[in-house]
Amino acid sequence: MEAVVEATDLEKTYGETVALSRASLSVARGEVFALIGPNGAGKTTLVRALTGTTEPDSGSARILGASPAAVNRDRLGVLPQEFSPPGRLSARELLAYYAGLYDDARDPDDVLADVGLVDAGDTWYEDLSGGQQRRACVGSALVNDPDLLFLDEPTTGIDPAGRRTVWRLIEDLADAGTTVVLTTHDMAEAERLADRVGLLADGSLVAQGTPADLVRDHGGSSRLTIETEADPDAFADLEHPVDRPEHGRGRTPDNAVVVRDIDPASIGSVVDYLETHDIAYTELSWAEPDLEDVYLALADATERERTDRLESESGAADLAQAGETA
Numbered sequence: 630m631e632a633v634v635e636a637t638d639l640e641k642t643y644g645e646t647v648a649l650s651r652a653s654l655s656v657a658r659g660e661v662f663a664l665i666g667p668n669g670a671g672k673t674t675l676v677r678a679l680t681g682t683t684e685p686d687s688g689s690a691r692i693l694g695a696s697p698a699a700v701n702r703d704r705l706g707v708l709p710q711e712f713s714p715p716g717r718l719s720a721r722e723l724l725a726y727y728a729g730l731y732d733d734a735r736d737p738d739d740v741l742a743d744v745g746l747v748d749a750g751d752t753w754y755e756d757l758s759g760g761q762q763r764r765a766c767v768g769s770a771l772v773n774d775p776d777l778l779f780l781d782e783p784t785t786g787i788d789p790a791g792r793r794t795v796w797r798l799i800e801d802l803a804d805a806g807t808t809v810v811l812t813t814h815d816m817a818e819a820e821r822l823a824d825r826v827g828l829l830a831d832g833s834l835v836a837q838g839t840p841a842d843l844v845r846d847h848g849g850s851s852r853l854t855i856e857t858e859a860d861p862d863a864f865a866d867l868e869h870p871v872d873r874p875e876h877g878r879g880r881t882p883d884n885a886v887v888v889r890d891i892d893p894a895s896i897g898s899v900v901d902y903l904e905t906h907d908i909a910y911t912e913l914s915w916a917e918p919d920l921e922d923v924y925l926a927l928a929d930a931t932e933r934e935r936t937d938r939l940e941s942e943s944g945a946a947d948l949a950q951a952g953e954t955a
């Protein structure tokens with residue numbers, strides 16, 4: 630299928646900081662591609678390199694068949710993460726203002742309806758709530774009916790109902806053939822909207838795939854979480870592997886052990902085990918792995934690699950210094 634976004638080996642550094650390291654991706658027409666990853670992973674830098682607002686140090690990018698700097702802006706919609714439109718324009722005037730920048734723009738009232746802002750159309754931007762402001766910003770990226778849409782954290786600050794309005798809008802746009810690249814910290818958003826997800830960690834795209842493929846390959850197994858003070862050793866005779874994940878890693882609350890590889894039909898046997906072994910517990914919850922597990926596993930693995938690398942570099946530097954002074 631025709632690639633609407635194509636990036637090969639994009640690199641970008643700021644001083645000592647590697648913001649992008651050999652990032653490559655390809656997004657087909659009508660696809661929704663979600664970029665996820667921790668703060669500082671390089672998501673915004675990647676979006677900026679793809680939209681021509683930052684120049685990569687090396688590598689190449691093409692969008693809509695052209696270089697980002699030369700692309701026909703009428704076909705492109707961009708919602709940056711930081712976007713501060715004039716405060717003393719009403720939501721409707723704001724959309725009309727951005728529509729006026731294009732020869733062939735949509736009716737601002739239609740866009741207001743799309744983003745669920747009809748009732749607030751006459752309110753100054755600065756008087757809109759944070760979530761309404763974000764919806765107006767999303768609308769401003771839609772006025773030219775773009776073929777390719779970049780949305781950097783589109784639903785941050787929007788309430789759950791409003792988020793669903795924006796999600797449906799993105800789904801409708803993609804169904805009509807618009808290609809969407811979005812960044813998000815909301816795993817439910819990525820899982821619901823994205824045909825494919827790219828996980829950035831420490832500047833590298835460490836995994837790409839459909840949410841289902843990523844969960845299968847990196848999400849781990851289904852788990853039963855038991856909130857208990859008991860030691861994992863107390864579960865030694867259970868047929869399933871049991872552990873107490875390291876504090877702060879993964880999604881396990883304090884004072885919980887996790888039974889892995891367990892289907893719901895086997896929960897009863899675990900309850901029997903708890904009772905026959907007199908193990909006190911306060912709560913049991915069963916979950917299948919999801920995108921958040923993928924995120925935690927991969928982001929965590931990258932962070933550990935980075936820490937190990939920094940430690941071995943500083944160890945090597947200490948040794949070299951010791952050698953010089955010896």
Ligand SMILES: Nc1ncnc2c1ncn2[C@@H]1O[C@H](COP(=O)(O)OP(=O)(O)OP(=O)(O)O)[C@@H](O)[C@H]1O
Nearest residue numbers: 643646647648666667668669670671672673674675
């Ligand atoms: N203009 C700049 N000057 C210096 N450093 C920068 C600049 N832009 C980005 N960086 C650094 O590059 C790294 C990647 O930043 P980027 O904003 O792309 O991350 P992000 O994944 O979008 O983060 P967040 O989730 O917090 O929005 C960070 O360490 C950031 O501090």
